[in-house]
Amino acid sequence: MFFIGTPILTYFFGKRWYCSWVCGCGGLAETAGDPFRHLSDKSLKSWKIERWMIHSVLVFVVLMTALLWANVATGRAILQGISEPFYKTYAFLIGSVFSGVVGVGFYPIMGSRVWCRFGCPMAAWLGIWQKKKSKFRITTNGSQCISCGNCSTFCEMGIDVRAYAQKGQDIVRASCVGCGVCSAVCPRGVLRLEGAVADIDTRAKVSNF
Numbered sequence: 545m546f547f548i549g550t551p552i553l554t555y556f557f558g559k560r561w562y563c564s565w566v567c568g569c570g571g572l573a574e575t576a577g578d579p580f581r582h583l584s585d586k587s588l589k590s591w592k593i594e595r596w597m598i599h600s601v602l603v604f605v606v607l608m609t610a611l612l613w614a615n616v617a618t619g620r621a622i623l624q625g626i627s628e629p630f631y632k633t634y635a636f637l638i639g640s641v642f643s644g645v646v647g648v649g650f651y652p653i654m655g656s657r658v659w660c661r662f663g664c665p666m667a668a669w670l671g672i673w674q675k676k677k678s679k680f681r682i683t684t685n686g687s688q689c690i691s692c693g694n695c696s697t698f699c700e701m702g703i704d705v706r707a708y709a710q711k712g713q714d715i716v717r718a719s720c721v722g723c724g725v726c727s728a729v730c731p732r733g734v735l736r737l738e739g740a741v742a743d744i745d746t747r748a749k750v751s752n753f
């Protein structure tokens with residue numbers, strides 16, 4: 545799934561197939577976290593921190609998984625000794641404190657997708673495929689934009705959508721979970737999620753928003 549299924553599904557649907565349709569953390573963010581989505585920090589500094597953190601977690605996870613595979617392959621106790629502190633540290637710092645306490649408890653402070661933006665290794669992996677090899681994108685008709693900022697305000701992933709719209713640039717960002725809300729709240733119809741499936745989902749969002 546990780547090496548074949550994920551790239552194929554992400555090619556057709558972007559990371560939304562997982563982050564918006566499958567993941568339990570995403571489901572919680574879209575329900576309990578939805579009233580706080582506008583609190584996501586849109587600054588450049590936040591974007592830089594996000595990229596460093598999420599890719600660091602991905603490297604950590606890959607390293608830990610490699611150690612576990614090495615243990616299984618060799619059956620060597622010495623590797624067991626190295627990997628155990630790794631996954632205990634991961635379980636406490638990332639699995640418990642970050643994804644649980646900060647990821648959910650900080651909704652009213654940092655918005656609804658703190659974990660997805662800064663800590664989820666799956667989001668990092670999906671994001672790489674989305675950015676480099678995916679048909680999914682949000683297209684813009686920049687000439688219609690009145691710079692109201694609704695799209696940026698309600699982007700739960702902290703993307704400054706308006707900046708792209710003003711330049712008429714397609715939004716191809718690794719972090720976009722394809723929730724469709726930027727498109728739904730735009731009063732000028734500037735933003736469009738590519739593909740029929742995306743459009744149906746966007747209309748559903750409009751009726752719920």
Ligand code: SF4
Pocket residue numbers: 682695698699700701702703705715719720721722723724725726727
């Ligand atoms: S679809 Fe729009 S609102 Fe949703 S994460 Fe992507 S850019 Fe943000």
Ligand code: SF4
Pocket residue numbers: 688689690691692693694695696705706709729730731732733734735
């Ligand atoms: S919501 Fe639409 S009109 Fe308003 S800034 Fe965004 S793209 Fe422009």
